Amino acid sequence: MSAKTIDIPDSTSVKPEPLTGDQVMDVGDQTIEIDDPTFTQAPVVDRPNTVGASENTVTRIRTRDLSVFYGEVQALKNISLSVPQHRVTALIGPSGCGKSTFLRCLNRMNDMVDGVRIAGNVWLDDQDVYDTGTDVVELRKRVGMVFQKSNPFPKSIFDNVAYGPRLSGIRNRSELHQIVEHSLKRSALWNEVKERLSDSALQLSGGQQQRLCIARALATDPEILLMDEPASALDPASTARIENLIFELRDRYTIVIVTHNMQQAARVSDRTAFFYEGRMIEDGPTKQLFTTPAEKQTEDYITGRFG
Amino acid sequence: MNSATNVGGRRGKRMISLLFSAGCLMATMLCLMMLLVLLWSVISEGAAWLNWDFLNNFLSRHPEKAGIKSALAGSLWLTAFTALFSLPLGIGAAVYLEEYAANSWWRKMIQLNISNLAGVPSIVYGILGLGLFVQTFALGRSVISGALTLSLVVLPIIILTTQEALRGVPDSIRHASYALGATRWQTVYCQVLPASLPGIMTGVILALSRAVGEAAPLVAVGALTWVTFVPSSPMDQFTSLPIQIFNWSARPRPEFHQIAGAAIMVLLLVLISMNTIAVFVRYKYGKRIRW
Numbered sequence: 001m002s003a004k005t006i007d008i009p010d011s012t013s014v015k016p017e018p019l020t021g022d023q024v025m026d027v028g029d030q031t032i033e034i035d036d037p038t039f040t041q042a043p044v045v046d047r048p049n050t051v052g053a054s055e056n057t058v059t060r061i062r063t064r065d066l067s068v069f070y071g072e073v074q075a076l077k078n079i080s081l082s083v084p085q086h087r088v089t090a091l092i093g094p095s096g097c098g099k100s101t102f103l104r105c106l107n108r109m110n111d112m113v114d115g116v117r118i119a120g121n122v123w124l125d126d127q128d129v130y131d132t133g134t135d136v137v138e139l140r141k142r143v144g145m146v147f148q149k150s151n152p153f154p155k156s157i158f159d160n161v162a163y164g165p166r167l168s169g170i171r172n173r174s175e176l177h178q179i180v181e182h183s184l185k186r187s188a189l190w191n192e193v194k195e196r197l198s199d200s201a202l203q204l205s206g207g208q209q210q211r212l213c214i215a216r217a218l219a220t221d222p223e224i225l226l227m228d229e230p231a232s233a234l235d236p237a238s239t240a241r242i243e244n245l246i247f248e249l250r251d252r253y254t255i256v257i258v259t260h261n262m263q264q265a266a267r268v269s270d271r272t273a274f275f276y277e278g279r280m281i282e283d284g285p286t287k288q289l290f291t292t293p294a295e296k297q298t299e300d301y302i303t304g305r306f307g
Numbered sequence: 308m309n310s311a312t313n314v315g316g317r318r319g320k321r322m323i324s325l326l327f328s329a330g331c332l333m334a335t336m337l338c339l340m341m342l343l344v345l346l347w348s349v350i351s352e353g354a355a356w357l358n359w360d361f362l363n364n365f366l367s368r369h370p371e372k373a374g375i376k377s378a379l380a381g382s383l384w385l386t387a388f389t390a391l392f393s394l395p396l397g398i399g400a401a402v403y404l405e406e407y408a409a410n411s412w413w414r415k416m417i418q419l420n421i422s423n424l425a426g427v428p429s430i431v432y433g434i435l436g437l438g439l440f441v442q443t444f445a446l447g448r449s450v451i452s453g454a455l456t457l458s459l460v461v462l463p464i465i466i467l468t469t470q471e472a473l474r475g476v477p478d479s480i481r482h483a484s485y486a487l488g489a490t491r492w493q494t495v496y497c498q499v500l501p502a503s504l505p506g507i508m509t510g511v512i513l514a515l516s517r518a519v520g521e522a523a524p525l526v527a528v529g530a531l532t533w534v535t536f537v538p539s540s541p542m543d544q545f546t547s548l549p550i551q552i553f554n555w556s557a558r559p560r561p562e563f564h565q566i567a568g569a570a571i572m573v574l575l576l577v578l579i580s581m582n583t584i585a586v587f588v589r590y591k592y593g594k595r596i597r598w
């Protein structure tokens with residue numbers, strides 16, 4: 001991780017610093033140069049300039065002073081973060097800093113944990129997520145989730161993807177089939193499994209299972225998609241396809257993605273939040289955070305000096 | 308000096324280990340021997356009597372005309388009704404305890420009590436059944452009373468094995484279901500129960516085979532030993548295989564001991580087939596699901 005430079009030129013921010021030798025700058029376009037042989041850039045580069053994305057878009061999710069305690073241990077400390085609509089928000093930070101915990105708060109999956117205590121507020125649009133009157137089932141249909149560890153049901157591939165739509169009452173076989181096919185195509189799995197939709201999902205490889213879980217989440221057509229390291233078990237080619245998918249989904253969904261991969265965060269996200277030991281150190285437009293981080297800790301982390 | 312004691316200690320340890328495994332082997336052999344002797348004595352007495360007439364005849368004063376038709380039919384009725392009562396109750400209770408109940412002291416109390424109930428001697432349930440079903444509910448010495456009493460005997464077993472099976476389903480499956488907008492009931496019904504079905508089935512079959520073999524609680528409830536008809540309704544009186552065996556073996560004439568042996572062979576055959584099915588279910592479906 002140490003020999004990487006991530007340089008996302010930013011046409012709007014004012015920082016006309018002299019270029020150093022290994023930096024490449026194409027003003028107005030995005031060039032990411034990383035001397036990492038395993039790095040594959042996602043083929044889609046044709047993206048609108050997303051600097052300052054949050055200013056001209058609606059906030060879908062907002063947290064204020066969100067704290068989470070597991071028993072006596074405080075895993076999140078006063079997180080206040082806004083997630084803009086039709087944008088990709090990346091959460092980065094070292095292992096154990098609370099990224100998954102934060103993600104699970106947004107669709108109340110933390111409710112399942114024994115002895116968890118949550119303080120502060122989370123709003124989805126203008127609805128208080130932790131209000132006693134909130135319909136959690138409805139919330140989770142709107143806020144889909146892909147887990148850090150893939151967890152397919154011990155059922156057929158088809159039944160895995162069709163589970164969500166079936167819960168919503170869709171029984172029509174051809175309609176289900178259409179949804180399953182569409183979802184699997186989007187998660188870049190269709191070609192590998194189209195011949196064996198009735199095979200057990202547990203026979204798939206780890207990376208295939210991961211993509212199946214993404215397809216399963218997409219099949220319920222959520223408005224917001226929470227992805228906890230969706231590419232952690234994938235090879236570069238599948239990773240690139242997932243990243244393409246994220247670009248594609250971005251126009252219709254609102255996405256929060258956790259990633260350990262700096263390049264990935266830089267490639268796919270519009271905004272990035274850096275977590276460290278349960279605190280959110282800083283958040284901002286991705287380019288800005290990666291080029292001119294405000295905090296020393298952020299800079300140290302993204303340049304690979306720790307974590 | 309130091310190393311010498313060390314070597315001595317090591318030799319001593321190896322000696323103990325050797326003795327221990329020899330002891331274990333002896334114990335195993337002894338059990339096996341006893342089982343073989345038992346089987347041999349049963350088969351040598353009963354095999355000659357085991358034929359179609361024996362299965363199809365009613366009771367008789369004459370051993371050569373006696374059969375186990377009413378006992379077989381009674382056992383069948385009992386098992387069917389025991390299953391009818393104990394499966395929904397037992398599986399329901401297990402699902403409640405594992406999937407619904409909050410982890411409170413109240414739940415822990417119930418859990419402790421169920422584990423204790425599994426160890427209560429079955430004759431105690433028999434006395435309870437006599438007081439409760441036969442007398443208080445005035446169900447008489449009927450198939451229903453017997454089945455309800457046997458349900459009491461096997462309920463704790465069914466609850467405990469079902470809980471075990473439910474616990475075998477990893478939480479990640481439940482979480483995946485909830486995250487897709489499933490309710491608790493949908494998660495239990497569509498994911499947890501199907502995934503744990505092999506384990507539940509195995510437990511249920513083993514519990515029912517326990518019910519098939521029970522005699523004591525039925526004696527307490529007042530199963531008759533002289534029944535010359537097949538029960539035609541759950542309110543009819545009944546006998547069962549273990550009771551018939553008990554009755555015959557208590558008689559002085561050696562021929563009756565021999566037909567008791569034949570009846571034991573039938574009972575063992577039923578039990579062994581039930582256990583085989585349980586093993587088969589576990590093997591076949593347990594292998595398919597690997598987390």
Ligand SMILES: Nc1ncnc2c1ncn2[C@@H]1O[C@H](COP(=O)(O)OP(=O)(O)OP(=O)(O)O)[C@@H](O)[C@H]1O
Nearest residue numbers: 070073075094095096097098099100101102113148
């Ligand atoms: N169910 C739980 N019970 C108790 N403590 C927990 C639980 N889940 C997480 N924690 C603790 O909360 C802290 C944050 O965990 P979390 O899983 O959110 O980290 P993370 O940033 O997602 O890490 P990673 O990148 O390794 O996935 C950790 O210290 C962890 O030990």
Ligand SMILES: [Mg+2]
Nearest residue numbers: 099100148228
């Ligand atoms: Mg995590």
